[in-house]
Amino acid sequence: MDTxxxxxxxxxxxxxxxxxxxxxxxxxxxxxxxxGLTDTAVIGRxxxxxxxxxxxxxxxLFDLLFGSLNFLRASTTALxxxxxxxxxxxxxxxxxxxxxxxxxxxxxxxxxxxxxxxxGGLKMMGAEGRVAEAAASYIAIRILAGPVxxxxxxxxxxVLGRGLGSxxxxxxxxxxxxxxxxxxLLGLTFGLGVAGVAWGTVIGETVxxxxxxxxxxxxxxxSAVPRLSMLIDATKLRQLFHLNRDILIRTFSLxxxxxxxxxxxxxxxxxxxxxxxxxxxxxxxSSFYLDGIAxxxxxxxxxxxxxxxxxxxxxxxxxxxxxxxxxxxxxxxFFLSLGPSIIGFITTxxxxxxxxxxxLPYAALTALTGALAFQMDGIFIGATWSREMRNxxxxxxxxxxxxxxxxxxxxGNHGLWIALNVxxxxxxxLLLSRLRPKLDQTFAASQ
Numbered sequence: 001m002d003t004x005x006x007x008x009x010x011x012x013x014x015x016x017x018x019x020x021x022x023x024x025x026x027x028x029x030x031x032x033x034x035x036g037l038t039d040t041a042v043i044g045r046x047x048x049x050x051x052x053x054x055x056x057x058x059x060x061l062f063d064l065l066f067g068s069l070n071f072l073r074a075s076t077t078a079l080x081x082x083x084x085x086x087x088x089x090x091x092x093x094x095x096x097x098x099x100x101x102x103x104x105x106x107x108x109x110x111x112x113x114x115x116x117x118x119x120g121g122l123k124m125m126g127a128e129g130r131v132a133e134a135a136a137s138y139i140a141i142r143i144l145a146g147p148v149x150x151x152x153x154x155x156x157x158x159v160l161g162r163g164l165g166s167x168x169x170x171x172x173x174x175x176x177x178x179x180x181x182x183x184x185l186l187g188l189t190f191g192l193g194v195a196g197v198a199w200g201t202v203i204g205e206t207v208x209x210x211x212x213x214x215x216x217x218x219x220x221x222x223s224a225v226p227r228l229s230m231l232i233d234a235t236k237l238r239q240l241f242h243l244n245r246d247i248l249i250r251t252f253s254l255x256x257x258x259x260x261x262x263x264x265x266x267x268x269x270x271x272x273x274x275x276x277x278x279x280x281x282x283x284x285x286s287s288f289y290l291d292g293i294a295x296x297x298x299x300x301x302x303x304x305x306x307x308x309x310x311x312x313x314x315x316x317x318x319x320x321x322x323x324x325x326x327x328x329x330x331x332x333x334f335f336l337s338l339g340p341s342i343i344g345f346i347t348t349x350x351x352x353x354x355x356x357x358x359x360l361p362y363a364a365l366t367a368l369t370g371a372l373a374f375q376m377d378g379i380f381i382g383a384t385w386s387r388e389m390r391n392x393x394x395x396x397x398x399x400x401x402x403x404x405x406x407x408x409x410x411x412g413n414h415g416l417w418i419a420l421n422v423x424x425x426x427x428x429x430l431l432l433s434r435l436r437p438k439l440d441q442t443f444a445a446s447q
Contacts, residue, residue, distance in 0.1 A: 008307065008308045008309055009085065009086070009087060009307035009308070009309060010307070010309055010312070011085060011300075011303055011304050011307045011309050011312040012312070013300055013304065013312045013315040013316050013319065014319075015319055015323075017163070017296075017300065018293070018296045018300065018316075018319050018320055018323060019296075019323075020163070020165050020166075020296075021160065021163060021165035021168075021292070021295055021296035021299055021300075022165070022289070022292040022293045022295065022296040022323065023165070023292065024165035024166050024168060024169035024292075025160070025165055025168055025169065025291070025292040025295045025296075026288050026289045026291070026292030027169055028168060028169045028172035028173070029172075029287075029288045029291055029292065030288050031172055031173060031176040031177075032172075032176065033284075035176045035179055035180055036059065038180045038183060038184065039055060039059070039183055039187075039197050039200075040052065040055065040056075042183050042184055042187040042188055042196075042197055043055050043187065043193065043194060043197060045188060046187075046188075046193055048134075048193070050129070050130035050131045050133075050134055051130075051134045051193055051194050053127075053131045053134070053135075054127065054130070054131045054132070054133065054134025054135035054136075054137075054138065054194060055134065055135070055138060055194055055197065057122070057125045057127050057131065057135045058134075058135040058138040058139050058142070059138075060125065061117075061121040061125065061135075061139065062139075062142065064255065065110070065117070066149055066150075067251065067255070068248065068251055068252065068255070069106060069150060069153070069248075070153060070251065071243075071244045071247035071248050071251060072099060072102065072103050072106070072150055072153040072154055072157065072244065073153040073154065073156050073157040073160075074157065074247050074298065074381050075099065075157070075240060075243045075244050075247060075381075076095065076096065076099040076153075076154050076157025076158055076161060077157040077158075077160045077161040077295070077298050077299060077302065077381070077382070078161070078243070078298055078301075078302045078381050078382050078383075078384050079095040079099075079161070079239075079240065079243070079302070079384070080092055080095050080096065080157065080158055080160075080161025080162060080302075081160075081161040081162075081163075081298065081299045081300075081301075081302025081303045081306065081382060082302045082303070082305055082306035082382075082384065083095055083161075083306060084161065084162060084163075084302075084303055084306060085302065085303035085304060085305060085306025085307035085308075085309075086306040086307065087307075088306075089223060091236075092161075092162075093220070093223060093224055093226070093230065094229075094230035094231075094233070094236065095158075095161075095236075095240075096154065096158045096216075096224075097226040097230045097231060098230060098231055098233075098236065098237065098240055099154040099157065099158075099240070100151055100154050100226075101231055102154075102240065102244070103147065103150035103151045103153060103154045104147050104150070104151065106146075106147075106150050107146040107147025107148070107149070107150045107151070108146075108147060110143060110146035110147075111143065111144070111146055111147065114139075114140070114143045114146075117139070117143065118136050118139050118140060118143075121135075121139065122135055122136060134194050137194050137195055137198070138194045138195070138197065138198045139198075140198075141195055141198035141199055141202065142198040142201050142202060144202055145201060145202040145205040145206065148202075148205045148206050148209045149205050151209050151212075152171070152175065152205060152208055152209050152212065155171065155208075155209065155212035155213070155216070156168055156171060156172070156212075158216065159171070159212075159215075160295060160298070160299055161299060161302065163299055163303070165295075165296075167215060171208055171211065171212055171215075174204075174207065174208050174211055175204050175205060175207070175208035176204065177204075178200075178203060178204040178207050178208070179200050179201050179203070179204030179205075180200070180204075181200075182196075182199065182200035182203045182204060183196065183197045183200030183201070184200075185200075186199050186200055187200065239384075242386065242387075243384055243386045246386035246387055246389065246390040247381065247386060247389075247390075249390045249393070249394070250377075250386075250389055250390050250393040253393045253394055253396075253397045254393070256397065257397055257400055257420075257423055260400075260401070260404070261276070261416060261419075261420055262276075264404065264408060264416050265413065265416060268412060268413050268416075271351050271352055271355050272355055272413050274347070274349070274352045274355075275352050275355035275356040275358075275359060275413075276359070276413070276416075278343055278346050278347055278352065278356045279343075279356055279359055279360065279362075279363035280363070281342075281346065282335050282339070282342075282360075282363040282364060282366065282367075283363060283366045283367070283370070285331075286327075286328070286331050286366065286367035286370065287370070287374070289327050290324060290327070290328070290367070290370060290371060290374035290375075291374060293320050293323050293324045293327070293374065293375060293378070294320075294374040294375060294377055294378030295378060296320060296378070297316060297317075297320040297375055297378030297379045297382060298378045298379075298381050298382035299382060300312070300313075300316040300320070300382065301313060301316050301317075301378065301379045301381075301382030301383050302382035302383065302384070303382075304316060305382070305383045305384070305442060308443065310439070310443040313383075313439070313443070314439075316379070317375075317379060317435070320375050320378065320379070321372075321375055324371040324372065324374060324375040325371055325372075327367075327371070328367040328368045328370070328371035329368065331364070331367035331368075332364050332365065332367055332368050335360070335363070335364035335367070336360070336361065336364050339357070339360045339363075339364060340353075340357050340360070343356045343357060343360070359413060359414070359417055362414070362417030362418065362420070362421060363417070365421055366420065366421060366424060369421045369422075369424040369425040369428075370424040370427075370428070371428070372425075372427075372428025372429065372431075372432060373424050373425075373427035373428035373431070374428075375428070376427070376428050376431035376432055376435070377389065377427075377431070379431075379435070380431055380438075383438070383442060385434075385438050385442075388431070388434045388438060389431065392427065392430035392431050392434065393427065395426070395430055396423055396426040396427045396430055397423070399422065399423065399426045400419055400420075400422060400423035400426070403415075403418070403419040403422045403423070404416065404419045407419055
């Protein structure tokens, strides 16, 4: 379809429309660590250290596996928002069902390769003996929910693409809430331990998926019923594939950067490594609301691109930028003033506390250096400028590795934290440098 022949549709972009998505999704992202904390507490109550270590290893593997496939959520949000902006209801649901089909394909592949994932993952993580047994038990059960987990990514992407942040929050609370309740019930009350925690996840994912589909059909009725023609449009399938491919490469680059940081930090000894782990919590806290703003940027950018309404797009960039910068500055002040108290709450080890306080300014600064990166990621994903986002991420990663090579030999862990901030800043600035050319190109037909 040639969108240049379509009239411009006016999309009102306000602080309220930004916060209507950002606030619920920030709250939704916060529920995820609560789930991990609950699972750890459940297994910790059993008093079996090996089971706790096995759970940690298995959880890390699933974070890597499903984190890499989170492009299913982002691409669905972007394409659904663009279809909504065009007023193209048939394509809106076609995007949804193509993404559901792709999620099921990936999920079934995960199930098919589960023996290799279990053996290879445990070998990669160096798990042995009882630890390996516990991890294998958890993985073998939780991996059964692979297809449903990925479908939930698509469902979340769909409701966010429609601008329904409160529904996205409800689905996240339902998923994590049931997961927490069932993990406690099965893991502790019925004494199933690691297996019970894994089954809790399977049940939570399944219930959330059923609720998500129920909402879609309740809200949209016959319009949401899938048709074969939705799934066999070669051009649209290629568009979805290319978008997902680029976001996947961007995600792997991001994972590589943080993996390298952990690996380099380990070379400075256990105290520095532990201090870095404590300080990364500051970045994680910032990422909750910066991700919330980025999600709002995805939806609004996508909708205004679909509507061919440049003023709305530019206002989305402005408003999400204001909120990202404002929250980042508030975080910087908060962490610099209360950081030592937070560090003291997280760890009682005096040597780790002292090291963490020494590097605290670098960790506090990540909210500010990362603010533009998160926002620009959201803008570029929503506009489906995925090739530029992928390329700029690769350049930023190269800059990060070069900074590490230049600074770490002389400045040690100080150099490592400086390099991380350089990486975050580069991501945002490089994307910002491409914003105006892409803006002119995308909206050229509507000038």
